[in-house]
Every structure is written in C-alpha cells, then in structure tokens.
Amino acid sequence: MSPRPKNPGRTDATRARLLDAAVTTFAERGFHGSTIRDIAGGAGLSTAALYVHYRTKEEVLYQISRDGHEETLALVRAAIASGGTPGERLERLFRDFTRYHAQAHTTARVINYELAGLEASHRAQVHAIRRRIEAEVQDLVRQGVATGEFDVTEPALTTTALLSLGIDIARWYREGGNWTPDELAERYAKLALRLVGASG
Known part of the structure; x- marks a missing residue:
C-alpha cells in the first residue's frame, strides 16, 4: 500500500497542473510529438516532479x-x-x-x-x-x-x-x-x- 501524501490538497493541485499542461501539449504537438520534458515545463515543474505522479x-x-x-x-x-x-x-x-x-x-x-x-x-x-x-x-x-x-x-x-x-x-x-x-x-x-x- 502506498503511503498517504503528506499534503493531499497540494498533491491534487500539482496533478491538475500536470494534466492541464499535458492537454495543451498533446493538442499542440500530438501525443507522439510531445515529451515528458514538454509537459513538466508547461506545468512549471521538473521532470522528476512529474514522475512522482505518473510513470510514463x-x-x-x-x-x-x-x-x-x-x-x-x-x-x-x-x-x-x-x-x-x-x-x-x-x-x-x-x-x-x-x-x-x-x-x-x-x-x-x-x-x-x-x-x-x-x-x-x-x-x-x-x-x-x-x-x-x-x-x-x-x-x-x-x-x-x-x-x-x-x-x-x-x-x-x-x-x-x-x-x-x-x-x-x-x-x-x-x-x-x-x-x-x-x-x-x-x-x-x-x-x-x-x-x-x-x-x-
């Protein structure tokens, strides 16, 4: 079982930022033309921060x-x-x-x-x-x-x-x-x- 996040509200907000950035990136470049770096950058986060929430x-x-x-x-x-x-x-x-x-x-x-x-x-x-x-x-x-x-x-x-x-x-x-x-x-x-x- 995964440990509970220390700040679930902040975790949810970060996920929402990542998903919003991914939507924009995928819409502009297509899924195959987008990178993890593009998504993380669009959300103002590091790629390491993205991997905390999504593996791929x-x-x-x-x-x-x-x-x-x-x-x-x-x-x-x-x-x-x-x-x-x-x-x-x-x-x-x-x-x-x-x-x-x-x-x-x-x-x-x-x-x-x-x-x-x-x-x-x-x-x-x-x-x-x-x-x-x-x-x-x-x-x-x-x-x-x-x-x-x-x-x-x-x-x-x-x-x-x-x-x-x-x-x-x-x-x-x-x-x-x-x-x-x-x-x-x-x-x-x-x-x-x-x-x-x-x-x-």
Whole structure:
C-alpha cells in the first residue's frame, strides 16, 4: 500500500497542473510529438516532479482520456435521466453534449483524437466507456422509434452519426469564431432532432 501524501490538497493541485499542461501539449504537438520534458515545463515543474505522479507519458494520456470519457458518460446519463419524452431528452442531451465539446474543445480533441497513443489495455478500457456512451444514446433513439416520435430505420448508424456530429466540434472549434458554445448547443440540439426525424 502506498503511503498517504503528506499534503493531499497540494498533491491534487500539482496533478491538475500536470494534466492541464499535458492537454495543451498533446493538442499542440500530438501525443507522439510531445515529451515528458514538454509537459513538466508547461506545468512549471521538473521532470522528476512529474514522475512522482505518473510513470510514463502514456499514463498521463490515459488519465486524461479516462476522466474525459467518464465525464461525458455522466453527462449523457444525466440528460437521459432528466425526464420527458425521448425527443425532449435527446434535445437536452445534445445541447449539453455540444456545449461540453465546444467549451472543453482542447481536452475533447485530445481524448478523441489521440487514442492511438494508449497502450492496448488502457485503450480497451477507454473504448469500453465509449461503447457505454453509444449504448445509452442508441437506447434513447430506440425508445423514440418505439413511441413513434422518431423516424429511424437504423438506430445504430443514426447514433454513430449523432455522436460524430458533436465530437467533431472539438476538431474545429476555436474561441472567437462565428458561434459561442451556447449558440452551437441550441443549433446542434435541433440538428439532432432532425437526424432522428422527430415528429412535431
């Protein structure tokens, strides 16, 4: 068993600085183009300080990827559990999903487009979370089809299209562009309803 940190608050703050620096570094240079020295320097720390918290650069990416996907899964589940018709829940879900991918676009870009940098066991764990996200959304689409609110012949393909629409925001979104996160959230929520052929 590892000893408890003497100052857990300080330890958590240092980890947060390292993860923030890693997100910026991976987004700018890609996982394979980044070094431990780059990450530590971005956090204002020595490489030795980084190794106190993470054994490898890959372990840093895994932490970012796992946390980001778990946060997304929680967001999806909260929207679906919020009540209302399938259409109302889908609209709420994609409003939140879109806003998250715009507001946290740098982090979202790393967790969605740097997965190849993960070792096999870590990549499998992250993909398992991604499958749970997809299953939750697909189940909601199927509920809408069952009630007659959605006109969808291929729920699985439609779900892939819906999620891809939101995830891709992280690739191109930048602050100061044509749309704010809230504006995008409203537009994409309506696009999601169109994709499922929502009635009414």
